[in-house]
Amino acid sequence: MNKDKKPQQNTILDIAEALKLSPATISRALNNHPHVKEKTKSDVLKMAAQLGYRRNQMASGLRSNKTHTVGLIVPRISMFFHAEVITTIQNALHKHGYNLIICQSNDLLTMEEELADILYASRVDALIVACTLQTTDFSHFDKLVSSGIPVIFYDRVPLDAYPATFIKGDDFRGGYLATCHLIETGSQKIAHISGKLSSNLYQDRTAGFRKAMEQHQLPVNPDWVFHQELTHENAKEAMTKMFSGAIVPDALFSANDVTAIAALEFAKENGIQVPRDLKIIGYSNDPRTSIITPALSTIEQYPAKVGQKIVEVLMEQLKNGEREVGQKPYVIPVDLIRRMSS
Amino acid sequence: MNKDKKPQQNTILDIAEALKLSPATISRALNNHPHVKEKTKSDVLKMAAQLGYRRNQMASGLRSNKTHTVGLIVPRISMFFHAEVITTIQNALHKHGYNLIICQSNDLLTMEEELADILYASRVDALIVACTLQTTDFSHFDKLVSSGIPVIFYDRVPLDAYPATFIKGDDFRGGYLATCHLIETGSQKIAHISGKLSSNLYQDRTAGFRKAMEQHQLPVNPDWVFHQELTHENAKEAMTKMFSGAIVPDALFSANDVTAIAALEFAKENGIQVPRDLKIIGYSNDPRTSIITPALSTIEQYPAKVGQKIVEVLMEQLKNGEREVGQKPYVIPVDLIRRMSS
DNA sequence: GAATTTTATGAAAACGTTTTCATTTTATGG
DNA sequence: CCATAAAATGAAAACGTTTTCATAAAATTC
Numbered sequence: 174m175n176k177d178k179k180p181q182q183n184t185i186l187d188i189a190e191a192l193k194l195s196p197a198t199i200s201r202a203l204n205n206h207p208h209v210k211e212k213t214k215s216d217v218l219k220m221a222a223q224l225g226y227r228r229n230q231m232a233s234g235l236r237s238n239k240t241h242t243v244g245l246i247v248p249r250i251s252m253f254f255h256a257e258v259i260t261t262i263q264n265a266l267h268k269h270g271y272n273l274i275i276c277q278s279n280d281l282l283t284m285e286e287e288l289a290d291i292l293y294a295s296r297v298d299a300l301i302v303a304c305t306l307q308t309t310d311f312s313h314f315d316k317l318v319s320s321g322i323p324v325i326f327y328d329r330v331p332l333d334a335y336p337a338t339f340i341k342g343d344d345f346r347g348g349y350l351a352t353c354h355l356i357e358t359g360s361q362k363i364a365h366i367s368g369k370l371s372s373n374l375y376q377d378r379t380a381g382f383r384k385a386m387e388q389h390q391l392p393v394n395p396d397w398v399f400h401q402e403l404t405h406e407n408a409k410e411a412m413t414k415m416f417s418g419a420i421v422p423d424a425l426f427s428a429n430d431v432t433a434i435a436a437l438e439f440a441k442e443n444g445i446q447v448p449r450d451l452k453i454i455g456y457s458n459d460p461r462t463s464i465i466t467p468a469l470s471t472i473e474q475y476p477a478k479v480g481q482k483i484v485e486v487l488m489e490q491l492k493n494g495e496r497e498v499g500q501k502p503y504v505i506p507v508d509l510i511r512r513m514s515s
Numbered sequence: 516m517n518k519d520k521k522p523q524q525n526t527i528l529d530i531a532e533a534l535k536l537s538p539a540t541i542s543r544a545l546n547n548h549p550h551v552k553e554k555t556k557s558d559v560l561k562m563a564a565q566l567g568y569r570r571n572q573m574a575s576g577l578r579s580n581k582t583h584t585v586g587l588i589v590p591r592i593s594m595f596f597h598a599e600v601i602t603t604i605q606n607a608l609h610k611h612g613y614n615l616i617i618c619q620s621n622d623l624l625t626m627e628e629e630l631a632d633i634l635y636a637s638r639v640d641a642l643i644v645a646c647t648l649q650t651t652d653f654s655h656f657d658k659l660v661s662s663g664i665p666v667i668f669y670d671r672v673p674l675d676a677y678p679a680t681f682i683k684g685d686d687f688r689g690g691y692l693a694t695c696h697l698i699e700t701g702s703q704k705i706a707h708i709s710g711k712l713s714s715n716l717y718q719d720r721t722a723g724f725r726k727a728m729e730q731h732q733l734p735v736n737p738d739w740v741f742h743q744e745l746t747h748e749n750a751k752e753a754m755t756k757m758f759s760g761a762i763v764p765d766a767l768f769s770a771n772d773v774t775a776i777a778a779l780e781f782a783k784e785n786g787i788q789v790p791r792d793l794k795i796i797g798y799s800n801d802p803r804t805s806i807i808t809p810a811l812s813t814i815e816q817y818p819a820k821v822g823q824k825i826v827e828v829l830m831e832q833l834k835n836g837e838r839e840v841g842q843k844p845y846v847i848p849v850d851l852i853r854r855m856s857s
Numbered sequence: 858g859a860a861t862t863t864t865a866t867g868a869a870a871a872c873g874t875t876t877t878c879a880t881t882t883t884a885t886g887g
Numbered sequence: 888c889c890a891t892a893a894a895a896t897g898a899a900a901a902c903g904t905t906t907t908c909a910t911a912a913a914a915t916t917c
Contacts, residue, residue, distance in 0.1 A: 184873055185874065196875095197898080201875090201876095201895095204875085207894095209895065227635070227636035228636070229638070229872085229873050229874065231572075231576040231577040232577050235574050235875095235904085236873080236874045238902080240573070242616075250601060253593065256592050259592060260591070263617075263618070263619055272637065273616070273617070274614055274615070274616055276615075277602060294572065295572050296572065464806060524903095527903065536867090538903085540865080542903095542905060543865095543866090546905085550864065552865060552866090555866090570903090571904065573902085573904090575905075576872095577871095577872045578903080578904045579905055
């Protein structure tokens, strides 16, 4: 059909020819190299605009080993928190002239490994990762790290020392705040549904929970603490177990919103009044929590701030080349969102 | 720090040397070229694996004008429907060895234009687009189209003839089904909150609405039909207007779920019983609709099917090179999800 | 077994930049 | 105004593939 009219892209040579300059000078001008006259620079820029010139990323990347592309691995983009973080990252990177390749691991370790490999092969300039919940070994990122490619972990980060940068929410404080809130509103028999302790997220949230209980001299009933995959089904099962006992809890701190929602459903189905008989608080401020009846209290994680920080740190590292390794994680504050369920 | 131990990537030349073959043969073997002996192929593949060889995308792309990367422009990845479509697309493309660059227009036309430009410059092999609601002019995609790059529009597609491929939900049927359902459950005075008619989505959904009304010989009250941005606030305003009149509607078909939720909130706040006094149906089957009380009826759009179809059509076009232009849009069926609000 | 076709390989150019090194031009100081 | 330093430009190589064209090796035909 319209195969003939391929409007071939103008190259640096076209600009060179038009201005009677060498391609080398054009390249320097376009890259704002200090050794080129101001007048020449502006001439080149003008001509480039006039010819609709667009740098060929691949040629440029091949020669300079820079792709101007950042990789991102995330469990699932449909998770509200991640969607927000990604949006912020993308908009910020865009301003700095970087592209973003977003990949989903579907929370599978094998997928995460494969993606790390692919993104390494794609020669991304940097990598941003929110790990799988099962990721405890990080050797699949070694290649990147030892090639000097900045790797930034956020949200779900390695537990032990790993030569990369970490940005995380204040999960300990989140757990602490949530639990204190339940206590302050009069609860004493508090249950806790959390995730597998292989992830820093749940280690910290649970630690915050225990700290608050201890501080208020409240006992933690081991039968009311769950560490399992945080699915709807698992949460309902846990609720069933707890509410078939002789003594039942009067409050629940769920380490994510999905399980808090499941718990609320369970309560409704079983005639348990929320918040009168059972107070519930979740984690993440998922949009659903504000819509369900009664609206769920939860912990706000400020995804936009997380995204902002990631890009800030990233640009710093890309500029300075060398990064300080082994430093403390950057911690983004969290806040309590109080609603009708507590 | 660890600058010294950059483990440089092995190239095609390393394989060539190891096997005493020429780089040309290696390249052909890796690309499964017919003119290379089976034995040689397997030798090369084995050695490539052994050396941990990964093709340099940029070199390959520069020479062959293929990036093995597909661009995607979407209003917002946090919209449930789009998140699901993207996930499907990504997983499918991944199996075919393609990368996906996901970009968000934030529903801004200027952003969409800029992104089309950037992705063109990035030499993506194909482009997938869900337009902005304001996009009525599509000339910013002309460059891509006339360069022979497959462009696939989905969900929000151009209204008039444009030489590209379209994949859309059956919005007319969705509007029709929703309205018929309201009528069949006993409603007669049906209101309709829709979006701006600049988008095919709302043209079609509204057309379906009108068709159903006409077929059942019910009048459409023009004061009860709104064409506005489908935000929470606008919906509440519309509801206020309608329910301050002498006659009030007994059912509402909202063209998206956000406004259906807003309408439900309005009803709750004003003591209007749903579904007794007012039946409500939304559109898209957003996760929130099943969680709100009463659960909202809505229209399921099967985002996974949409994603699947997109990739199917895309791979077809990438393989065959030439695409059939000006053909009918591919239409993905929709279904009614009946819940408590109707 | 020579002539021809088919199959498999190699040499070298090409893709569009960036960058090193060399060279020319301009500015500076005495 | 010459010597020198500084600034601006150019020539050419390089990045790692793919691909055209040529050639060598193997298979086929008579």
